[in-house]
Amino acid sequence: MFILACELYDLPNQKAHNIRDFVNIVVEEFGLKINEDIFIVSENEPKMVAAFSDGVIRIGCNAHYINNVIQHAFEFEESCCSGVQTFFSLVQDIITYVRQTHKQSSLSTCVQNYCKIRFSSVYIMLNTFVMVYNKLLSILNTTQSQNYLKINYVELEQLTRYLKYFHDVIDKLSCERTPTIHLVISYKQFLLNKSNDDDDDCLHLVQLKRYISKHPNDY
Structure with a gap:
């Protein structure tokens, strides 16, 4: 450079x-x-x-574009990703409760809430939630315990694992020490390949993958 x-x-x-x-x-x-x-x-x-x-x-900034696709899938009603949006809402409510009631100290990992201006924020929030999932129920009140029981852990873990591909690509494209523009096309195709339906995918993840696979070119 x-x-x-x-x-x-x-x-x-x-x-x-x-x-x-x-x-x-x-x-x-x-x-x-x-x-x-x-x-x-x-x-x-x-x-x-x-x-x-x-x-x-x-x-x-291609990292920004990729982040926008994910962000809109979880925020826009017209994305038709209601299943993952429900996961997103339940997890966000629980994390907000944990942080506001100062119960972070009871957990081995600091749960991170969603922040619109932070890249990969959806993944970061869900991933920290998955990491402490088994320890949460003991510190939640009745309302948040009910929210917790609505979350299918296997499906949430599957969703988080898929979002990690986007998190890793955003991180690599955001490198400040070496040029990355030559990586954009190959990483874009990599993400499209990862967005193909898989027989083991839950319905919510299939909805998300179909939305995402349609929109990178638009962005």
């Missing part, structure tokens, strides 16, 4: 036009110019998208 510059951003705000002006000034110091033959790779934050929307070809 070659780094041309790492410079302090000293403009008055981070509006899109200022970001673009700042980048233009820096590259011009090296006798370069951003034009329609240049590719810019940036995160998918709206101001970055706007800054490089004209006169250049912008490539978004």
